[in-house]
Amino acid sequence: MALSRIWSGFILIAIIVASIKCFFFGQSDIFNWMIIGKSGDPGNPLKVDGVIETCWTAVNICLKLIGIMALFMGFMNIAERAGGIRLLSRIIGPFFAKLFPEVPKGHPATGHMVMNFSANLLGLDNAATPFGIKAMESLQELNPNKETASNAQIMFLCLHAAGLTLIPVSIIAVRASLNSANPTDIFIPCMIATFVATMAAMLIVAFKQRINVLQPVILAWVLSISAIIAAMVLYLTTLSTAGLQSFSGILSNGLLLLIFFLIVAGGVYKKIDVFDAFIEGAKGGFETAIRIIPYLVGMLIAISLLRTSGTFDLIIGGLKTVCTYINLDSRFIDGIPTALIKPLSGGGARGMMIDTMTTHGADSFAGRLASILQGSSDTTFYVIAVYFGAINVKNTRYAIGAMLLADLVGIITAISLTYLFFG
Incomplete structure (x- = not known):
């Protein structure tokens, strides 16, 4: 029901805003843009x-x-x-039994959840999605009400969406291509921000579920993982940009x-019949990928x-x-569009990040924040x-x-760290 209200709100608000712009501010092309799109212009190249x-x-x-899902679900x-x-499951069981x-x-x-979290940690987005959907399907088997999200599904999805990632390789590569003097200088703030977001997700859901x-x-598990990540961060900070990218590629x-x-x-x-098992699993990947089309189109x-x-x-x-009215430093506003679009569209947020770095500079405050x-x-x-559409x-x-x-x-956290590191 919540998703229905949000989806309806998005559409109604967008059409109301467009109507006001069209009839009161003379932007007659806005309805065309909403249906057929808008090409980039010098002021906004996106x-x-x-x-x-x-x-x-x-x-x-x-x-x-389809291909990625078939591949990974076949191996699964x-x-x-x-x-x-x-x-x-037995190895990680004591920790997950509590969470x-x-x-x-x-x-x-x-x-399945461990495989998903591991893929996320290493930046393997292509692997994380199939593992995550498989985890949701497994959790759905335990769900007594098939049309309502279970506590376990919500906890898993919130931890997954927090996106704990060790090395943001793609972002470092983009910064390098835009002639950043030090493309890796955002690595530690990224690591800290995503770790804080993951811990926040766990605490928020745990409070709601009274865990x-x-x-x-x-x-013990959280402190151990924190120590391992801290040790990895200390090691990675000693590497050059080329060394960091090489290490990431080898590791992931x-x-x-x-x-x-x-x-x-x-x-x-x-x-066991390995190839037959792979084919059987791959068929499930195909069916899952097709099943999520209506949900993805709608969103x-x-x-x-x-x-x-x-x-x-x-x-x-x-x-x-x-910000201007209350005399607050407004430099962070230029990087905020990436944060606003990221929950809605990964590709859109990536484009906004590149646009921010192109406009303000890769090593500017706004570029680093984005x-x-x-x-x-x-x-x-x-x-x-x-994920919910798949089940x-x-x-x-x-x-x-x-x-x-x-x-x-x-x-x-990201805004605070940007001020702290690059103030």
Whole structure:
């Protein structure tokens, strides 16, 4: 119900704003922009897709997702038949038993969630989505009310959307291409901001679900993970830009190949029909990718209407006016568009980040802030549409509110860290 109200609100607000601009300010082309899109101009070089092209984009995303989903769900099926997922579940079980009390000990969902979090941590977006959808499907098996999100699903999705990532390689690469003097200088703020957002998501949902996060097992795991990340950060800060990108490639892609190797080797050892298991799992990936098309089309057209109607521009203008009125440093406002668009569209936020760095400079305050915001948040509404759409959950309960609140904590942290590091 919450998602329905938000979706309706997006569309109604966008059309109202566009109507006011058309009839009171003479912007007669705005309705055309909303339907067929708007090409870039010197003042705003970003091309904005209209409703029609956005529908094509949504379908193209799902078509591209078919191959990736088929690949990873095929390997996941091999791992399940060979017992690898249950082994992973037993290893991480003591921690997840406290954080996900509704999930039985040793259930495959635990292993699927661990695979998703690991892929996110290493920046493997292509792998994270299939693993995440598989985790949601596993959790759906335990869900007594199939149309309403369970506590475990909400906790998992909020942690996933917080997007804990170790190395924002793509952002570093973009900064390097725009002639940044030090493309990696946003790495530590990104790491801290995304970690804070993840902890905020866990605490918010734990409070709502009355989970005691001060239990020794939870504290031990959180502190251990914090120590490992801190040690990794200290090591990575000693590397050059080229060294950091090389290390990231070896770590993330090498680990992915290692996972493939261990899955196949485990399947051979268990004497299962490895290829048949892969094909069976891959078929499920195809069906899932097709099933999410309506959800993705619906969400993306609402987001497109908000962008093309100029609603975001009004929000930015309003924030600048408020900052000026109360004598507040308004430098951060120029980086905020990335944060506003990121929950709605990953591609749009990436384009906004590049536009901010192109306009103000890659090493400007706004350019660095946009980079940190891009690296420390996730596409909340895309995640909601895809993950809940894959399992046909209609009532998302407080999931959206919790995710947006964690996003807000991440944004505030990112702004604070930008002032602290680059003030």
